[in-house]
Amino acid sequence: MNPSKDSCNCCSTGNALKDRIQKEGKVLPGNIIKVDGFLNHKVDTALMEDIADQFAKIFDISKISVVLTAEASGIPVAAICAQKFGVPFIFAKKAKSDNIENGLYKSELYSYTYRKTVTMIVSTEWLKPEDHVLIIDDFMAMGNAVNALIDIVGQCGCTLEGVGVVVEKGFQGGGDALRRRPELNYHALAVIDKADENGIVFREEK
Amino acid sequence: MNPSKDSCNCCSTGNALKDRIQKEGKVLPGNIIKVDGFLNHKVDTALMEDIADQFAKIFDISKISVVLTAEASGIPVAAICAQKFGVPFIFAKKAKSDNIENGLYKSELYSYTYRKTVTMIVSTEWLKPEDHVLIIDDFMAMGNAVNALIDIVGQCGCTLEGVGVVVEKGFQGGGDALRRRPELNYHALAVIDKADENGIVFREEK
Numbered sequence: 252m253n254p255s256k257d258s259c260n261c262c263s264t265g266n267a268l269k270d271r272i273q274k275e276g277k278v279l280p281g282n283i284i285k286v287d288g289f290l291n292h293k294v295d296t297a298l299m300e301d302i303a304d305q306f307a308k309i310f311d312i313s314k315i316s317v318v319l320t321a322e323a324s325g326i327p328v329a330a331i332c333a334q335k336f337g338v339p340f341i342f343a344k345k346a347k348s349d350n351i352e353n354g355l356y357k358s359e360l361y362s363y364t365y366r367k368t369v370t371m372i373v374s375t376e377w378l379k380p381e382d383h384v385l386i387i388d389d390f391m392a393m394g395n396a397v398n399a400l401i402d403i404v405g406q407c408g409c410t411l412e413g414v415g416v417v418v419e420k421g422f423q424g425g426g427d428a429l430r431r432r433p434e435l436n437y438h439a440l441a442v443i444d445k446a447d448e449n450g451i452v453f454r455e456e457k
Numbered sequence: 458m459n460p461s462k463d464s465c466n467c468c469s470t471g472n473a474l475k476d477r478i479q480k481e482g483k484v485l486p487g488n489i490i491k492v493d494g495f496l497n498h499k500v501d502t503a504l505m506e507d508i509a510d511q512f513a514k515i516f517d518i519s520k521i522s523v524v525l526t527a528e529a530s531g532i533p534v535a536a537i538c539a540q541k542f543g544v545p546f547i548f549a550k551k552a553k554s555d556n557i558e559n560g561l562y563k564s565e566l567y568s569y570t571y572r573k574t575v576t577m578i579v580s581t582e583w584l585k586p587e588d589h590v591l592i593i594d595d596f597m598a599m600g601n602a603v604n605a606l607i608d609i610v611g612q613c614g615c616t617l618e619g620v621g622v623v624v625e626k627g628f629q630g631g632g633d634a635l636r637r638r639p640e641l642n643y644h645a646l647a648v649i650d651k652a653d654e655n656g657i658v659f660r661e662e663k
């Protein structure tokens with residue numbers, strides 16, 4: 252762990268993503284981990300390419316017809332993954348009102364960001380039963396957004412090839428719940444098991 | 458104009474973006490133009506690369522340090538433009554509550570999508586006075602979102618190198634208002650001057 256923000260290379264994990272989280276991630280009260288300088292407000296596109304390359308080693312990209320993510324913060328990484336994999340992507344939208352039109356897959360989830368139940372929607376026109384889907388998201392805590400996307404894939408009847416998350420807050424349980432369902436083929440690139448005033452501790456890779 | 462969705466090549470404009478709008482765009486009541494099959498719900502990443510190449514011919518990319526866009530539908534095109542230009546990008550967020558923290562550039566706009574006033578925010582930590590900014594957005598109607606981004610650039614005091622929009626609804630006036638301010642260096646890749654039950658008519662390029 253590196254307590255200094257002006258980091259040397261002595262504590263490099265050899266992993267660009269984890270290094271950036273260690274050096275630039277901020278832990279706020281309530282176990283909030285802020286990585287908005289490179290992942291979900293200002294976005295480092297070179298790092299997104301590196302992340303896409305990491306996912307391409309984990310998942311069989313040749314099988315995938317479309318990447319699926321959730322607006323808004325999932326879009327940057329999904330866009331660059333899909334571009335590098337040579338496929339389109341779909342971003343599930345948050346319904347703007349209770350008056351939701353027909354022709355949509357819908358899944359309700361509780362949003363901790365919005366502090367209310369929101370409905371994620373995907374048009375049945377664009378996600379098709381013959382699709383082979385890779386779900387990609389930037390962050391996993393309780394897993395509500397990813398579970399809504401898995402629900403939508405199930406409603407569609409298309410094939411889920413895997414679920415890839417960039418940063419998982421391992422101590423909140425969402426990722427481990429997905430690992431107990433091996434058919435989902437869930438992987439996170441950086442699992443944070445502890446985040447407090449002493450810094451960030453990653454789960455050791457098996 | 459091509460009234461058929463199963464289009465031949467006889468009416469190709471020689472421009473991949475305009476061809477897709479002609480062939481797949483849908484005109485809904487209220488002059489709503491739906492291009493959600495390739496631009497802002499399902500996203501064609503190869504077309505986004507072509508769009509990035511078009512912007513690179515219009516703007517001096519060597520001067521740009523960061524691309525700025527607005528969540529959510531501006532993110533796909535901004536992500537792939539920034540990646541191809543070798544720079545990071547920032548997406549302005551919609552404030553989630555009235556209780557907005559400090560350290561932010563803020564601009565209020567009326568959102569026709571949300572049918573209410575929303576506040577766009579960008580952290581002062583990530584957009585800096587020394588930045589050279591290219592604003593990129595997917596759609597321009599009245600121009601409210603782009604004007605909020607221009608306002609944020611002005612608050613920051615950084616240099617605006619240009620404003621690029623993928624699809625402009627020319628008949629709604631937002632683009633022409635920006636053209637009357639040549640210092641903004643505004644360009645749209647496809648300007649739609651008419652959209653009704655007879656189809657879509659593009660403004661002729663000068």
